[in-house]
Amino acid sequence: MVAISSITLRRARRDDVVVIVQMLADDPLGSARERLEDPLPASYFRAFAAIEQAPQIQLMVAEDGDGAVVGCLQLCILPGLSSQGAPRALIEDVRVAAHCRSRGIGEKLVQWAVAEARGQGCRLVELLTHGSRRDAQRFYARLGFAPSHVGMTLRF
Protein backbone atom coordinates (compact mmCIF):
# COMPACT_ATOMS: atom_id res chain seq x y z
CA MET A 1 0.00 0.00 0.00
CA VAL A 2 1.43 3.34 -1.11
CA ALA A 3 0.76 6.19 1.32
CA ILE A 4 0.12 9.47 -0.49
CA SER A 5 2.37 11.24 2.02
CA SER A 6 5.31 9.24 0.68
CA ILE A 7 4.72 10.31 -2.94
CA THR A 8 7.07 12.89 -4.40
CA LEU A 9 6.96 14.50 -7.82
CA ARG A 10 10.01 15.19 -9.96
CA ARG A 11 10.98 15.74 -13.58
CA ALA A 12 11.23 12.52 -15.56
CA ARG A 13 14.69 11.23 -16.42
CA ARG A 14 15.75 9.16 -19.39
CA ASP A 15 15.81 6.01 -17.29
CA ASP A 16 12.13 6.50 -16.42
CA VAL A 17 11.06 6.15 -20.07
CA VAL A 18 10.43 2.40 -19.91
CA VAL A 19 8.15 2.57 -16.88
CA ILE A 20 6.29 5.58 -18.31
CA VAL A 21 5.66 3.71 -21.56
CA GLN A 22 4.50 0.69 -19.54
CA MET A 23 1.89 2.92 -17.88
CA LEU A 24 0.84 4.41 -21.24
CA ALA A 25 0.44 0.91 -22.68
CA ASP A 26 -1.46 -0.50 -19.67
CA ASP A 27 -4.74 0.89 -20.86
CA PRO A 28 -7.51 -0.19 -23.26
CA LEU A 29 -6.85 2.79 -25.55
CA GLY A 30 -3.09 2.94 -25.18
CA SER A 31 -2.26 -0.74 -25.57
CA ALA A 32 -2.87 -0.71 -29.33
CA ARG A 33 -0.77 2.40 -29.85
CA GLU A 34 2.43 1.55 -28.01
CA ARG A 35 5.22 -0.92 -28.74
CA LEU A 36 6.29 -2.29 -25.42
CA GLU A 37 9.37 -4.19 -26.57
CA ASP A 38 12.73 -4.90 -24.98
CA PRO A 39 14.63 -2.80 -25.84
CA LEU A 40 12.05 -0.09 -26.31
CA PRO A 41 11.93 1.39 -29.84
CA ALA A 42 14.36 4.30 -30.23
CA SER A 43 11.49 6.63 -31.16
CA TYR A 44 10.54 6.85 -27.47
CA PHE A 45 14.02 8.02 -26.50
CA ARG A 46 14.13 10.53 -29.34
CA ALA A 47 10.81 11.90 -28.09
CA PHE A 48 12.19 12.10 -24.56
CA ALA A 49 15.19 14.08 -25.80
CA ALA A 50 12.82 16.48 -27.61
CA ILE A 51 10.77 16.92 -24.42
CA GLU A 52 13.91 17.71 -22.44
CA GLN A 53 14.91 20.35 -24.98
CA ALA A 54 11.52 22.10 -25.02
CA PRO A 55 11.36 24.70 -22.24
CA GLN A 56 7.54 24.77 -22.56
CA ILE A 57 7.20 21.10 -21.62
CA GLN A 58 7.57 19.35 -18.29
CA LEU A 59 7.20 15.59 -18.12
CA MET A 60 6.74 14.74 -14.45
CA VAL A 61 6.69 11.48 -12.58
CA ALA A 62 5.33 10.51 -9.18
CA GLU A 63 7.73 8.42 -7.14
CA ASP A 64 6.83 6.34 -4.12
CA GLY A 65 8.88 6.14 -0.95
CA ASP A 66 10.96 3.32 -2.43
CA GLY A 67 11.86 5.32 -5.53
CA ALA A 68 9.47 3.45 -7.83
CA VAL A 69 7.74 5.52 -10.51
CA VAL A 70 3.97 5.11 -10.07
CA GLY A 71 2.51 7.97 -12.10
CA CYS A 72 3.20 10.52 -14.81
CA LEU A 73 1.86 13.71 -16.34
CA GLN A 74 3.01 15.99 -19.15
CA LEU A 75 2.41 19.72 -18.80
CA CYS A 76 2.85 22.09 -21.75
CA ILE A 77 2.73 25.82 -21.10
CA LEU A 78 2.16 27.48 -24.44
CA PRO A 79 2.25 31.12 -25.43
CA GLY A 80 -0.74 32.42 -27.38
CA LEU A 81 -2.41 35.74 -28.14
CA SER A 82 -5.88 34.98 -26.80
CA SER A 83 -6.90 35.88 -23.23
CA GLN A 84 -4.74 39.02 -23.44
CA GLY A 85 -1.67 37.05 -24.29
CA ALA A 86 -1.74 34.85 -21.20
CA PRO A 87 -0.02 31.51 -21.72
CA ARG A 88 -2.24 28.44 -21.82
CA ALA A 89 -1.56 25.12 -20.13
CA LEU A 90 -2.23 21.74 -21.68
CA ILE A 91 -2.16 18.59 -19.56
CA GLU A 92 -1.51 15.30 -21.34
CA ASP A 93 -0.60 11.69 -20.67
CA VAL A 94 -1.79 11.47 -17.08
CA ARG A 95 -1.34 7.93 -15.87
CA VAL A 96 -1.13 6.13 -12.54
CA ALA A 97 0.20 2.58 -12.26
CA ALA A 98 -2.69 0.10 -11.98
CA HIS A 99 -1.71 -1.15 -8.52
CA CYS A 100 -1.54 2.41 -7.12
CA ARG A 101 -4.85 3.91 -8.24
CA SER A 102 -7.46 5.60 -6.03
CA ARG A 103 -4.84 6.80 -3.58
CA GLY A 104 -4.61 10.43 -4.62
CA ILE A 105 -1.55 10.15 -6.86
CA GLY A 106 -3.33 11.43 -9.98
CA GLU A 107 -4.81 14.25 -7.94
CA LYS A 108 -1.38 15.19 -6.65
CA LEU A 109 0.00 15.28 -10.21
CA VAL A 110 -2.89 17.35 -11.60
CA GLN A 111 -2.87 19.76 -8.68
CA TRP A 112 0.84 20.27 -9.17
CA ALA A 113 0.19 21.04 -12.85
CA VAL A 114 -2.59 23.50 -12.04
CA ALA A 115 -0.42 25.30 -9.49
CA GLU A 116 2.52 25.40 -11.91
CA ALA A 117 0.28 26.79 -14.68
CA ARG A 118 -1.09 29.44 -12.34
CA GLY A 119 2.40 30.34 -11.18
CA GLN A 120 3.50 30.81 -14.80
CA GLY A 121 0.63 33.24 -15.45
CA CYS A 122 -1.78 30.92 -17.25
CA ARG A 123 -5.46 31.73 -17.09
CA LEU A 124 -6.58 28.48 -18.63
CA VAL A 125 -5.66 24.84 -18.18
CA GLU A 126 -7.05 22.48 -20.79
CA LEU A 127 -7.00 18.78 -21.50
CA LEU A 128 -8.74 16.21 -23.64
CA THR A 129 -10.10 13.03 -22.12
CA HIS A 130 -11.60 10.28 -24.23
CA GLY A 131 -15.41 10.25 -24.21
CA SER A 132 -15.37 6.69 -22.86
CA ARG A 133 -13.32 7.64 -19.78
CA ARG A 134 -16.20 8.60 -17.53
CA ASP A 135 -14.16 8.03 -14.39
CA ALA A 136 -11.51 10.45 -15.68
CA GLN A 137 -14.17 13.05 -16.40
CA ARG A 138 -15.52 12.75 -12.85
CA PHE A 139 -11.98 12.97 -11.51
CA TYR A 140 -11.24 16.21 -13.38
CA ALA A 141 -14.64 17.69 -12.48
CA ARG A 142 -13.83 17.07 -8.82
CA LEU A 143 -10.62 19.08 -9.32
CA GLY A 144 -12.56 22.03 -10.77
CA PHE A 145 -12.44 21.31 -14.50
CA ALA A 146 -15.58 21.92 -16.55
CA PRO A 147 -16.56 19.71 -19.51
CA SER A 148 -16.98 22.90 -21.52
CA HIS A 149 -15.49 21.81 -24.84
CA VAL A 150 -15.62 19.06 -27.41
CA GLY A 151 -12.19 17.52 -27.90
CA MET A 152 -11.84 16.76 -31.59
CA THR A 153 -9.10 14.52 -32.94
CA LEU A 154 -7.76 13.43 -36.28
CA ARG A 155 -5.49 10.37 -36.32
CA PHE A 156 -3.26 9.36 -39.21
Added chain:
Amino acid sequence: MVAISSITLRRARRDDVVVIVQMLADDPLGSARERLEDPLPASYFRAFAAIEQAPQIQLMVAEDGDGAVVGCLQLCILPGLSSQGAPRALIEDVRVAAHCRSRGIGEKLVQWAVAEARGQGCRLVELLTHGSRRDAQRFYARLGFAPSHVGMTLRF
Protein backbone atom coordinates in the same frame (compact mmCIF):
# COMPACT_ATOMS: atom_id res chain seq x y z
CA MET B 1 -15.97 39.22 -52.17
CA VAL B 2 -12.75 37.38 -51.36
CA ALA B 3 -11.94 34.57 -53.80
CA ILE B 4 -10.36 31.60 -52.05
CA SER B 5 -7.82 31.34 -54.88
CA SER B 6 -6.42 34.73 -53.84
CA ILE B 7 -5.86 33.66 -50.22
CA THR B 8 -2.29 32.95 -49.16
CA LEU B 9 -1.04 31.70 -45.81
CA ARG B 10 2.08 32.96 -44.10
CA ARG B 11 3.62 33.21 -40.63
CA ALA B 12 2.22 36.07 -38.59
CA ARG B 13 4.36 39.16 -38.09
CA ARG B 14 4.40 41.57 -35.18
CA ASP B 15 2.37 44.10 -37.17
CA ASP B 16 -0.44 41.53 -37.60
CA VAL B 17 -1.05 41.35 -33.84
CA VAL B 18 -3.74 44.05 -33.78
CA VAL B 19 -5.85 42.48 -36.51
CA ILE B 20 -5.45 39.00 -34.99
CA VAL B 21 -6.64 40.30 -31.61
CA GLN B 22 -9.56 42.01 -33.35
CA MET B 23 -10.60 38.63 -34.77
CA LEU B 24 -10.17 36.93 -31.37
CA ALA B 25 -12.35 39.62 -29.75
CA ASP B 26 -15.06 39.56 -32.45
CA ASP B 27 -16.78 36.58 -30.92
CA PRO B 28 -19.34 35.97 -28.16
CA LEU B 29 -16.82 33.97 -26.11
CA GLY B 30 -13.74 36.03 -26.93
CA SER B 31 -15.15 39.52 -26.49
CA ALA B 32 -15.17 39.28 -22.69
CA ARG B 33 -11.61 37.97 -22.57
CA GLU B 34 -9.75 40.43 -24.73
CA ARG B 35 -8.79 44.10 -24.25
CA LEU B 36 -9.12 45.72 -27.63
CA GLU B 37 -7.58 49.08 -26.79
CA ASP B 38 -5.47 51.54 -28.74
CA PRO B 39 -2.63 50.96 -28.20
CA LEU B 40 -3.10 47.26 -27.54
CA PRO B 41 -1.92 46.12 -24.07
CA ALA B 42 1.76 45.16 -24.10
CA SER B 43 0.89 41.64 -22.92
CA TYR B 44 -0.19 40.76 -26.47
CA PHE B 45 3.19 41.76 -27.89
CA ARG B 46 5.04 39.90 -25.17
CA ALA B 47 3.01 36.82 -26.08
CA PHE B 48 3.82 37.31 -29.75
CA ALA B 49 7.53 37.47 -28.95
CA ALA B 50 7.21 34.22 -26.97
CA ILE B 51 5.42 32.56 -29.90
CA GLU B 52 8.18 33.65 -32.28
CA GLN B 53 10.82 32.17 -29.97
CA ALA B 54 9.10 28.80 -29.62
CA PRO B 55 10.11 26.47 -32.44
CA GLN B 56 7.12 24.22 -31.67
CA ILE B 57 4.60 26.97 -32.41
CA GLN B 58 3.51 28.49 -35.70
CA LEU B 59 1.02 31.34 -35.67
CA MET B 60 -0.28 31.63 -39.22
CA VAL B 61 -2.43 34.21 -40.95
CA ALA B 62 -4.49 34.07 -44.12
CA GLU B 63 -3.99 37.10 -46.33
CA ASP B 64 -6.30 38.15 -49.16
CA GLY B 65 -5.13 39.39 -52.54
CA ASP B 66 -4.88 42.95 -51.20
CA GLY B 67 -2.63 41.94 -48.31
CA ALA B 68 -5.37 42.18 -45.66
CA VAL B 69 -5.26 39.59 -42.88
CA VAL B 70 -8.59 37.74 -42.85
CA GLY B 71 -7.88 34.63 -40.78
CA CYS B 72 -5.52 33.05 -38.27
CA LEU B 73 -4.59 29.73 -36.71
CA GLN B 74 -2.02 28.64 -34.17
CA LEU B 75 -0.39 25.24 -34.57
CA CYS B 76 1.68 23.67 -31.80
CA ILE B 77 3.65 20.52 -32.57
CA LEU B 78 4.54 18.98 -29.25
CA PRO B 79 6.82 16.09 -28.42
CA GLY B 80 5.40 13.39 -26.18
CA LEU B 81 6.05 9.76 -25.35
CA SER B 82 2.64 8.31 -26.24
CA SER B 83 1.92 6.85 -29.69
CA GLN B 84 5.49 5.54 -29.86
CA GLY B 85 6.94 8.96 -29.31
CA ALA B 86 5.25 10.59 -32.28
CA PRO B 87 4.78 14.33 -31.86
CA ARG B 88 1.21 15.56 -31.37
CA ALA B 89 -0.34 18.59 -32.99
CA LEU B 90 -2.63 21.03 -31.23
CA ILE B 91 -4.65 23.56 -33.22
CA GLU B 92 -5.80 26.70 -31.41
CA ASP B 93 -7.22 30.15 -32.04
CA VAL B 94 -8.75 29.49 -35.45
CA ARG B 95 -10.58 32.61 -36.57
CA VAL B 96 -11.84 34.07 -39.84
CA ALA B 97 -12.85 37.74 -40.14
CA ALA B 98 -16.65 38.07 -39.97
CA HIS B 99 -16.98 39.52 -43.47
CA CYS B 100 -14.97 36.67 -45.01
CA ARG B 101 -16.63 33.59 -43.55
CA SER B 102 -18.04 30.61 -45.49
CA ARG B 103 -15.53 31.04 -48.31
CA GLY B 104 -13.12 28.25 -47.45
CA ILE B 105 -10.54 30.33 -45.56
CA GLY B 106 -10.88 28.37 -42.32
CA GLU B 107 -10.68 25.14 -44.25
CA LYS B 108 -7.52 26.29 -45.99
CA LEU B 109 -5.94 27.16 -42.63
CA VAL B 110 -6.90 23.86 -40.99
CA GLN B 111 -5.86 21.77 -43.98
CA TRP B 112 -2.50 23.52 -43.96
CA ALA B 113 -2.15 22.66 -40.26
CA VAL B 114 -3.08 19.02 -40.82
CA ALA B 115 -0.60 18.71 -43.69
CA GLU B 116 2.13 20.40 -41.64
CA ALA B 117 1.45 18.09 -38.68
CA ARG B 118 1.59 15.04 -40.93
CA GLY B 119 4.79 16.28 -42.54
CA GLN B 120 6.39 16.64 -39.11
CA GLY B 121 5.54 13.05 -38.21
CA CYS B 122 2.48 13.62 -36.04
CA ARG B 123 -0.06 10.83 -35.79
CA LEU B 124 -2.65 12.90 -34.00
CA VAL B 125 -4.04 16.39 -34.41
CA GLU B 126 -6.23 17.61 -31.58
CA LEU B 127 -8.22 20.69 -30.72
CA LEU B 128 -10.85 21.87 -28.30
CA THR B 129 -13.95 23.63 -29.51
CA HIS B 130 -16.52 25.10 -27.13
CA GLY B 131 -19.59 22.94 -26.69
CA SER B 132 -21.77 25.80 -27.91
CA ARG B 133 -19.94 26.08 -31.24
CA ARG B 134 -21.99 23.54 -33.16
CA ASP B 135 -21.05 25.08 -36.51
CA ALA B 136 -17.36 24.69 -35.64
CA GLN B 137 -17.95 21.04 -34.70
CA ARG B 138 -19.62 20.37 -38.05
CA PHE B 139 -16.78 22.18 -39.82
CA TYR B 140 -14.10 20.03 -38.17
CA ALA B 141 -16.11 16.85 -38.71
CA ARG B 142 -16.25 17.66 -42.41
CA LEU B 143 -12.44 17.90 -42.38
CA GLY B 144 -12.13 14.44 -40.82
CA PHE B 145 -11.99 15.23 -37.11
CA ALA B 146 -13.94 13.00 -34.72
CA PRO B 147 -15.65 14.35 -31.58
CA SER B 148 -13.92 11.59 -29.66
CA HIS B 149 -12.94 13.45 -26.51
CA VAL B 150 -14.31 15.71 -23.84
CA GLY B 151 -12.38 18.97 -23.71
CA MET B 152 -12.08 19.93 -20.07
CA THR B 153 -11.00 23.39 -18.97
CA LEU B 154 -10.14 25.19 -15.78
CA ARG B 155 -10.07 28.98 -15.90
CA PHE B 156 -8.50 31.21 -13.26
